[in-house]
Amino acid sequence: MLIREQVALAPFTTLGVGGPARYFVEVHSEAEVIEGVEFARSRQLPLFVLGGGSNLVIADEGFAGLVLKVAISSLSSPTPPHENVIFTAGAGLDWDTLVAQSVDANCAGLECLSGIPGTVGGTPVQNVGAYGQEVSETIREVRVLDLRSLQVQILSNAECGFTYRTSIFNTTDRDRYIILQVSFALQHGGKPSIRYADLQKFFATYAGDPTLVEVRAAVREIRHRKAMLIVPGDEDARSAGSFFKNPIVSQSFFEELVAHVELRGLQLPSYPAHDGFRKLPAAWLVEHAGFSKGYGKGAAGISRRHALAIVNRGGATAADIIALKDEIQAGVLKEFGIELQPEPVLVGF
Ligand SMILES: Cc1cc2nc3c(=O)[nH]c(=O)nc-3n(C[C@H](O)[C@H](O)[C@H](O)COP(=O)(O)OP(=O)(O)OC[C@H]3O[C@@H](n4cnc5c(N)ncnc54)[C@H](O)[C@@H]3O)c2cc1C
Numbered sequence: 001m002l003i004r005e006q007v008a009l010a011p012f013t014t015l016g017v018g019g020p021a022r023y024f025v026e027v028h029s030e031a032e033v034i035e036g037v038e039f040a041r042s043r044q045l046p047l048f049v050l051g052g053g054s055n056l057v058i059a060d061e062g063f064a065g066l067v068l069k070v071a072i073s074s075l076s077s078p079t080p081p082h083e084n085v086i087f088t089a090g091a092g093l094d095w096d097t098l099v100a101q102s103v104d105a106n107c108a109g110l111e112c113l114s115g116i117p118g119t120v121g122g123t124p125v126q127n128v129g130a131y132g133q134e135v136s137e138t139i140r141e142v143r144v145l146d147l148r149s150l151q152v153q154i155l156s157n158a159e160c161g162f163t164y165r166t167s168i169f170n171t172t173d174r175d176r177y178i179i180l181q182v183s184f185a186l187q188h189g190g191k192p193s194i195r196y197a198d199l200q201k202f203f204a205t206y207a208g209d210p211t212l213v214e215v216r217a218a219v220r221e222i223r224h225r226k227a228m229l230i231v232p233g234d235e236d237a238r239s240a241g242s243f244f245k246n247p248i249v250s251q252s253f254f255e256e257l258v259a260h261v262e263l264r265g266l267q268l269p270s271y272p273a274h275d276g277f278r279k280l281p282a283a284w285l286v287e288h289a290g291f292s293k294g295y296g297k298g299a300a301g302i303s304r305r306h307a308l309a310i311v312n313r314g315g316a317t318a319a320d321i322i323a324l325k326d327e328i329q330a331g332v333l334k335e336f337g338i339e340l341q342p343e344p345v346l347v348g349f
Helices: 032-041 094-104 197-202 212-225 251-262 280-289 318-336
Strands: 002-006 019-029 047-050 056-058 062-068 083-089 139-146 151-158 178-190 239-242 299-300 309-312 345-347
Touching: 019 032, 032 047, 032 139, 056 318, 062 178, 083 094, 083 345, 094 178, 094 212, 197 212, 197 309, 251 318, 280 318, 299 318, 309 318
Parallel strands: 019 062, 047 062, 056 345
Antiparallel strands: 002 019, 083 178, 139 151, 139 178, 239 309, 299 309
């Protein structure tokens, strides 16, 4: 295990901003994870767990502790046919590799989550979701190192406390666990999920039932159009994905807002959320607060193909990204009375 010093972190992120890590180590086994943690503890260093760096903004000053990059990349699954096939993947495995393998094995449950960058271990953290699926629907259990006891534990799906873009890993137990491995229960021979409007539109003129492979390809195609698929050289894809979560508001607030936007001749889109609440598309709020696709000054801007993605057009600093984030948040607050919450994790600020 090689612990390096003053390692630039920007190249380990999709946004490509941020300063160095004081110490940096890539760990390939559970034993190495524990060794890394003990190194940090022996020097009283703060610890940051890095996956694929696709949901991060790292400060220009970097991180004054140990960055532990989880690279455990095992993958096992029983041979189909079994109705429920359990795929067990190391936290460091590339997420889309798992999706591709599950689809190739004719197992349903992850096909709509294709093309999301990052690692398997990153997905439970914010209960990754897209095109009508969330990992909470298929995660069976999560194997973790509990940093309080330094013991390895298995957390059931229920113990992970999943809701929209939320789990115990990014709320109540933030920084308590290192995710080592995740198991997914997938359905062999199951039908693909085509619940989301964009996907339904894609297959509207299609004769017959699309297969899992075709749905995965469609998701990637739709994501590519929105620059939500990382393609080398695509400036609009140099982002941390959607920068803001879709806000969830009470019914009474929603009704007030509907009346407010009607005065501007606009119709507010919304979706049902839990307990009678409404979910609002953050992209609509951003655009109607005056921040259209392509907006930006200098190296930080809004993607030309996705109103929610803040992009590094080349040479942006973390300060540039945060200044644009602040400007958008202030604009949406002023126009709609809603404080948008960032989705990426801010590190070292
Ligand atoms: C182009 C693009 C499109 C995207 N599309 C989507 C989308 O459709 N839906 C969606 O939900 N997200 C999306 N994202 C966001 C991101 O890809 C996901 O959140 C992803 O799961 C993050 O995983 P990661 O391995 O890159 O985590 P990182 O960015 O490295 O880390 C994110 C957080 O997870 C923690 N973490 C990572 N690994 C571990 C581990 N092993 N143990 C404990 N904590 C860990 C980190 O400490 C940090 O707090 C997109 C991002 C990009 C750039």
